[in-house]
Amino acid sequence: MLQIQPIEFLLRGLPEGFIYILAVYVFSGTKLDKKRYVISALITAVFIYIIRLLPIVFGAHTVLSILFIMLLSINYNKINLAEAAKSTIITFILQYLSEAVNMLLIKFIPNLDIDKVFVDPVSKCLIGIPSLIITITIILLFYFYNKKVDARNV
Structure with missing residues (x-):
């Protein structure tokens, strides 16, 4: 089970x-x-948020989250199965790569005790903001690139 506080839902869960x-x-x-x-x-x-509160093995919450987003995308957003699966997996890979880049950047912050940061939910959310920014930037770049390519093909 992951330790998730309600403030983390507001600062991290909703944007995610x-x-x-x-x-x-x-x-x-x-x-x-x-x-x-x-x-x-x-x-x-x-x-x-609810999945992360479950007493399950670390990593299982990711699989459940992927499955849920795929099912929601297929049933509610009317995205076909193949596209929903591909898009969801790409999204999670992108998010994890962004978090890895963020952790590498954090290592270069002098006098930062990462153990203390991850104890405080607000600090933990704030230190994770760059990964969200990296992720949304890549998504928007992809969106605008595709929009430009589609405009040329018309």
Whole structure:
């Protein structure tokens, strides 16, 4: 079981929910339905928060989260199975790579005791913001690149 505080839901869970669902739309090439997007993002954030509270083996929450986002994308957002699976997996790989880059950058911050940072939920969320920024930047770059390519093909 992961130790997740309610403040982490607000500072990390909600933004992640919106990023994950946006990424699935972008990577699947599906037109964004704003109402479905917001509802899906909120449901995703709550569900992932609940999954992280379960007394399960570390890593199992990731598999459950991937499956949930895929099912939500297929059933509610009307994205086909192959695109939903591909997009969800790409999203999680991108998020983990962004977190790895963030951890490498954190190592270069002088006088930072990482053990103390991860004890405080707010500090933990703040130190994770760069990974969210990296992730959303890549997603938006991909979105605008595809939009430009689609415009040329018209």
